[in-house]
Amino acid sequence: MKKSTLTKPHIIWLVAAFCCLLWGSAFPAIRAGYSALSIESTDTFSIILFAGIRFFGAGLLTLIIFSLVQKQPLIPKKNEFRKIGVLSLFQTILQYFFFYMGLAFTTGSRASVVNATSVFFAILIAALIFKQEKLTAAKILGSLVGFAGVILVSLDAFTSGGSLLGEAFILLSSVSYAFSSVFMKRYSTDSDPAMLSGSQFMLGGAVMIIIGLAFGGTPGAINAGGFILTVYLMFVSALAYSLWSILIKFNDVSRVAVCGFLTPIFGFVLSLIFDSQSESSALLAVPALVLAVAGIIIVNKRKN
Numbered sequence: 001m002k003k004s005t006l007t008k009p010h011i012i013w014l015v016a017a018f019c020c021l022l023w024g025s026a027f028p029a030i031r032a033g034y035s036a037l038s039i040e041s042t043d044t045f046s047i048i049l050f051a052g053i054r055f056f057g058a059g060l061l062t063l064i065i066f067s068l069v070q071k072q073p074l075i076p077k078k079n080e081f082r083k084i085g086v087l088s089l090f091q092t093i094l095q096y097f098f099f100y101m102g103l104a105f106t107t108g109s110r111a112s113v114v115n116a117t118s119v120f121f122a123i124l125i126a127a128l129i130f131k132q133e134k135l136t137a138a139k140i141l142g143s144l145v146g147f148a149g150v151i152l153v154s155l156d157a158f159t160s161g162g163s164l165l166g167e168a169f170i171l172l173s174s175v176s177y178a179f180s181s182v183f184m185k186r187y188s189t190d191s192d193p194a195m196l197s198g199s200q201f202m203l204g205g206a207v208m209i210i211i212g213l214a215f216g217g218t219p220g221a222i223n224a225g226g227f228i229l230t231v232y233l234m235f236v237s238a239l240a241y242s243l244w245s246i247l248i249k250f251n252d253v254s255r256v257a258v259c260g261f262l263t264p265i266f267g268f269v270l271s272l273i274f275d276s277q278s279e280s281s282a283l284l285a286v287p288a289l290v291l292a293v294a295g296i297i298i299v300n301k302r303k304n
Contacts, residue, residue, distance in 0.1 A: 006250045009300050015247055016259035019240040024266030026236050027112065030103060033229040037220030041104040046220060049212025051100045053219065054230055055092050056205025058237035062198030066242065074195040083187040084199045091180035091241075092204025098173035106166030112264030114170040116150040119143055119260045121178030126253040130182050133252045139299050146261035146295025149288040153268040181257060185248050193245035201237060258299040261292040 005011055033039075039046045067074045076084060103111050120143055127135035187196060211217075220226065247256045269285050 006247060012247060012251060012255060012300070013259065013296060015243055016256055017262055019244045020259060020262035021266045022236045022240040023263045024268075025270055026233060027103075027264075027267040028270060029229055029233055029236070030100070033226060033233065034104075036223065036226040036229055039220045043217070044101065044104075045212045045215040045217030047100050047104060047212075047217075048097065048208050048215075049217035049219060050230075051096050052205045052208030052210075052212055054205070054233045055096065055201045055237060056209060057231070057234035058241075059198045059201030059203075059205055061234055061238035062194060062201060062242050065238065066192075066194035066198065070192075070194075074192060074198060076191075076195060076199050080191050080196070080199075083183075083191060084196060084203060086183055087180055087187065087196055088200035088204040088207070090176045090183060091200055093207055094176040095173045095180065096204075097208070098169045098176065102166045102169030102173060104166070105169065110167055111170050112153075112267055113150055114167050115174055116147060116261060116264055117171065118174035118177045119146065119257050121175050122181045122257040122260075123254045125178050126182050126185070126257075130186065132182065132185060133254060138301065139254050139258075142258055142295040142298030142300075144295070145298060146258055146292045149291030149295065150261055150264050152288040152291065153265050153284050178257075181248060181253055184245050185253050188245060188249035193249045194242045197242045197245050198238070201241075255300050258296050261295055262289075265289055265292055 006015075033050065034041065034047070037050065039050060041047075063074050099111075099115070102114075123135070123139055123143060126132045127139075184193065184196065244256065265285065265288050268288070
C-alpha cells in the first residue's frame with residue numbers, strides 16, 4: 001500500500017482492528033499453550049523458553065513473508081543493528097518477559113485491563129518525551145473513553161483472583177511496549193518496518209531461549225496441540241506487529257495506539273465464544289465496543 005492509502009482513517013481502523021483481533025486471540029491461546037504443553041505457572045524459565053521459541057519463529061516468519069511480498073530479501077544493514085537491538089529489548093525481551101510472567105500470576109481479565117494502559121503510555125511518551133506529536137485534549141478524552149470500554153468488559157477483573165505481583169509485571173510490560181512503539185516510529189523513517197519487526201523478534205526470541213535453557217527451562221510435553229498453538233502464536237506476532245509497525249511508520253503514534261483498546265474487547269468476545277459464558281456477560285461486549293470505537297474516532301478526528 002502507498003503512504004496516501006495508509007493514512008486514511010478507515011484504512012488505519014481496518015488494519016489496526018485486524019491486528020487487535022489477532023492479539024486478542026493470543027490471551028486465551030497463551031494460557032491454552034501452558035496447559036497443552038504441561039507448563040506450570042510457577043515454572044518461570046519454561047515460560048520464558050516458550051516465549052522465546054514463539055518469537056524466534058515469528059521473526060523468521062516475518063522475514064520470509066515480507067521478503068516474498070517485496071520480492072527481495074529483507075537483510076538488515078550494518079547501521080541498523082543498533083535499532084534492532086533497542087527494539088528487541090523493549091518490544092520483545094522486556095515486554096514479553098513481564099507479560100508472560102504477569103499472565104502466570106494474574107487472570108486474563110485483569111491482564112487485559114492493565115495491558116490497555118499501554119495506549120496512555122505510548123501517547124504520553126510520544127508527546128512529552130520524544131516530542132513526536134502534540135498532546136491534545138482530544139487525545140486524552142479519546143483515550144479515557146476507549147479505556148472505559150476495556151473496564152466495562154473486564155468488570156469481573158475486580159472480583160476474580162489476581163495478585164499485585166502479576167499486575168505489576170503487566171504494567172511494566174505496557175510501559176516497555178509503549179517505548180517500543182515510539183522507537184519504531186523513529187527508526188522506520190529510514191528503515192523497513194517489516195525488516196525491523198522480524199529481526200528484533202529473532203534477536204529477542206534467541207535471547208529468551210538462551211535464558212530459559214540456561215536456567216533449566218524445558219519445552220514441556222511435545223504434542224500436536226502444543227505445536228499448533230505455538231505456530232499460531234508465531235503467526236499472530238509476525239503478521240500483527242509487522243502491519244502495526246507499518247501503520248506507525250506513516251501515522252502519529254496516538255492515531256494507531258488508541259486502536260489498541262480493541263484488543264482486550266476482542267479477547268473478551270473470543271473468550272465468550274470458546275468458554276460459553278453467560279448471555280449477560282455477552283451483552284457487555286456491545287457498549288464496550290461502542291466506547292472503544294468512539295475513543296478511536298475522537299483521537300483520529302482532525303480539525304478543519
